[in-house]
Amino acid sequence: MSASDPPPGAPEAPPPQPRLARAAGIISVATGLSRVLGLVREQVFAALLGVSPLTDAFVVAFRIPNLLRDLFAEGALSAAFVPTFTDYLTNRRREEAFLLANRVIAAVTLILGGLVLLAMAWPDPLVRGLAPGFGPDGRRLTILMTRIVLPVLPLVSLAALCMGMLNAQGKFATPALAPAMFNVLVIATGAVLAVLGLSERQVVIGWSIGTLLGAGGQLFLQVPALWRTGFRLRPAVSFRDPGVRRVGSLMAPATVGLAATQVNIMVSTMFASHEPGANTWLLYAFRLLYLPIGVFGVAIGTAATAGLARRAAEQDMEGLRDTLRQALRLVAFLTIPSTVGLIVLAKPIVRLLFEHGRFTAADTRATAAALVFYTIGLFAYSSVKALAPAYYALGRPRVAVVASLSAVAVNLALNITLFPVLKYRGLALGVAAAAVVNAGVLLVVFQRRWGGLLRRDLAVLLAKVSAAAALMGVLVWGSALLLERAVGTRGVGANALVALVPVVLGVLAYGGVCLALRVDEIDVVRRLAARFRRR
Numbered sequence: 001m002s003a004s005d006p007p008p009g010a011p012e013a014p015p016p017q018p019r020l021a022r023a024a025g026i027i028s029v030a031t032g033l034s035r036v037l038g039l040v041r042e043q044v045f046a047a048l049l050g051v052s053p054l055t056d057a058f059v060v061a062f063r064i065p066n067l068l069r070d071l072f073a074e075g076a077l078s079a080a081f082v083p084t085f086t087d088y089l090t091n092r093r094r095e096e097a098f099l100l101a102n103r104v105i106a107a108v109t110l111i112l113g114g115l116v117l118l119a120m121a122w123p124d125p126l127v128r129g130l131a132p133g134f135g136p137d138g139r140r141l142t143i144l145m146t147r148i149v150l151p152v153l154p155l156v157s158l159a160a161l162c163m164g165m166l167n168a169q170g171k172f173a174t175p176a177l178a179p180a181m182f183n184v185l186v187i188a189t190g191a192v193l194a195v196l197g198l199s200e201r202q203v204v205i206g207w208s209i210g211t212l213l214g215a216g217g218q219l220f221l222q223v224p225a226l227w228r229t230g231f232r233l234r235p236a237v238s239f240r241d242p243g244v245r246r247v248g249s250l251m252a253p254a255t256v257g258l259a260a261t262q263v264n265i266m267v268s269t270m271f272a273s274h275e276p277g278a279n280t281w282l283l284y285a286f287r288l289l290y291l292p293i294g295v296f297g298v299a300i301g302t303a304a305t306a307g308l309a310r311r312a313a314e315q316d317m318e319g320l321r322d323t324l325r326q327a328l329r330l331v332a333f334l335t336i337p338s339t340v341g342l343i344v345l346a347k348p349i350v351r352l353l354f355e356h357g358r359f360t361a362a363d364t365r366a367t368a369a370a371l372v373f374y375t376i377g378l379f380a381y382s383s384v385k386a387l388a389p390a391y392y393a394l395g396r397p398r399v400a401v402v403a404s405l406s407a408v409a410v411n412l413a414l415n416i417t418l419f420p421v422l423k424y425r426g427l428a429l430g431v432a433a434a435a436v437v438n439a440g441v442l443l444v445v446f447q448r449r450w451g452g453l454l455r456r457d458l459a460v461l462l463a464k465v466s467a468a469a470a471l472m473g474v475l476v477w478g479s480a481l482l483l484e485r486a487v488g489t490r491g492v493g494a495n496a497l498v499a500l501v502p503v504v505l506g507v508l509a510y511g512g513v514c515l516a517l518r519v520d521e522i523d524v525v526r527r528l529a530a531r532f533r534r535r
Contacts, residue, residue, distance in 0.1 A: 058142075133270075345480060475509050
């Protein structure tokens with residue numbers, strides 16, 4: 001028995017802390033709404049434009065600010081700012097914390113605003129670097145749309161700062177709902193474009209404008225909630241402020257440490273630009289994958305980040321281990337069955353959601369194949385959302401840097417090796433494998449340095465949920481096959497039966513097996529569901 005194992009006769013593991021589980025539940029519901037709306041957004045996009053050079057051009061144009069948003073705004077900036085702001089709230093006066101926030105807001109506005117202006121003036125190198133396979137016409141259209149959507153970056157970066165400030169003060173609902181506003185405004189733009197009878201080129205340009213409007217909505221939705229906390233926006237430029245310098249010093253390694261997924265997607269985009277339609281197929285597939293990542297991984301990671309920062313500020317190492325271990329248990333409980341379900345039902349789900357308008361059956365098969373390969377890394381993707389912030393809370397960002405660089409190297413090697421054979425499918429597999437490497441390095445190093453994660457109770461939980469998910473997968477596969485033979489695949493009603501009935505059966509089967517195996521996390525989910533029903 002290792003030192004980290006519980007003593008004989010002790011319970012397998014305590015249930016997750018109510019505060020973490022409750023916060024994760026709130027964020028899960030709000031984030032789930034946003035992800036569903038995100039799927040609706042992509043459905044509208046697919047119905048309007050299908051898969052074509054126009055859609056590939058928009059995907060690349062939006063990928064430039066979107067990758068930077070994930071990397072800086074919702075990645076490095078949040079990982080650096082939240083622990084610093086939380087430390088100020090915990091150990092200093094509230095006014096000092098708000099002054100720090102104003103100074104960081106000013107710095108972000110000046111720096112990112114300047115970068116966006118430069119990129120808008122000279123977008124051609126960006127587009128050529130990200131999509132070397134595009135011809136002259138595709139490149140010109142991509143440059144036009146890039147100029148439209150580039151201001152998304154500072155808007156969502158400021159929205160991420162608002163989110164971090166609210167989360168650090170225990171306010172989770174409004175910031176979790178902010179991305180839903182982004183999707184609502186883009187969907188509304190798509191509805192307007194659909195009734196105007198515009199050309200496809202005009203539609204894709206209008207969609208770019210709607211994307212910019214959505215980013216503004218994501219920011220301004222949070223302003224009233226932040227105002228109620230007592231925060232007031234005041235110009236306060238000071239790059240010499242110790243807190244600003246601390247955020248900057250954490251951001252540099254955090255940028256590399258959290259960059260694995262974004263860099264890997266960028267590399268995949270470069271390869272995919274040589275295969276018509278590939279960037280769009282990969283976008284739709286990753287959007288489906290991001291639903292469980294957002295609902296489970298991001299929600300748990302966001303709730304855990306504030307707790308990890310608070311434990312680190314209080315120098316409570318045992319509490320930090322408990323928070324991280326419980327977050328990983330919740331991630332495993334929720335993402336392992338999601339992995340099995342998405343792999344088994346990839347084609348029925350894609351067909352139901354996207355095979356409308358200009359989106360064809362061939363596009364369904366291609367998108368489903370990419371989804372299967374992406375899904376292999378779902379547990380790892382979600383685990384990184386909780387593991388990486390722990391290193392920044394502890395002031396040890398170099399480990400996350402090494403993990404991220406290792407993941408990038410693996411992805412690049414697999415892309416070079418697999419793209420000639422598997423084409424876009426090999427790109428999805430490379431991203432998934434890179435996520436596994438990233439999570440594995442973070443987990444092993446934490447265990448070696450601080451211990452307390454790879455305990456027997458986590459291994460038992462993984463065995464139980466894997467067994468439950470395997471039984472669920474057999475039921476889901478069999479029911480989907482029988483339904484497809486019985487009702488066919490023509491029409492929304494038939495496709496809904498084939499895709500959704502197995503999902504319901506799978507959830508019930510997984511929950512029942514987990515109850516029989518006495519998985520603690522099933523009780524947490526039941527209590528959260530009961531609380532939300534009462535509300």
